[in-house]
Amino acid sequence: MNKWLRKSLFVTISILTFGLVTPTQLMNQANANKITERDGVETAAPERNYVHSNNYVVESEFNREEFIQGLIKQAEIQSYQKFGTRIKPVIENEFREIILPNIERALEETATQFPESEVKNLTITEQPGAGLSEKIFNIKDSVSGKDILRFHVRRDNPPQEGYWFNFHYHTYHDQFHTHYELGSIYWAKNTPPKWMS
Known part of the structure; x- marks a missing residue:
């Protein structure tokens, strides 16, 4: 028309x-x-997820593994966002080889502690901490709003050794007191730039 x-x-x-x-x-x-x-006849469709495949509509069920892989991908994106354009090119390869597999392991272990009906509620925070903040991202329960895991990176400067990025996480099991190590990446003798710069 x-x-x-x-x-x-x-x-x-x-x-x-x-x-x-x-x-x-x-x-x-x-x-x-x-x-x-x-x-x-007009029928109401049940509230379920549907996938279109080869001109057929197929009901899809919740897939725990795909969900966890989605969280891991978001965690990687959040980490690179925190590193910014000045830090990311320097540590990206080591982060992918050393730290990311440990983040993946921590997320998978945590997900096994929840029944399927609650795993669906796990979400990742959207904004990493800038400047000198340690926060990379948190995993939280979207229903209760409570944090489950907190992933951080701390700048360490041992005497005569230069700067290191210490990656670790905290869990709600001990009220976020214990550091669970994910690994460390060496920066240089020079002071690293602020996060997200």
């Missing part, structure tokens, strides 16, 4: 109904009637 004709029709319908009925509502109602007439 031509644009000017469609616009004219919309304006006319709006004027005739004093704005109580919008053309969009009429179109939605007409489409619903067509579907009902064609299918014969």
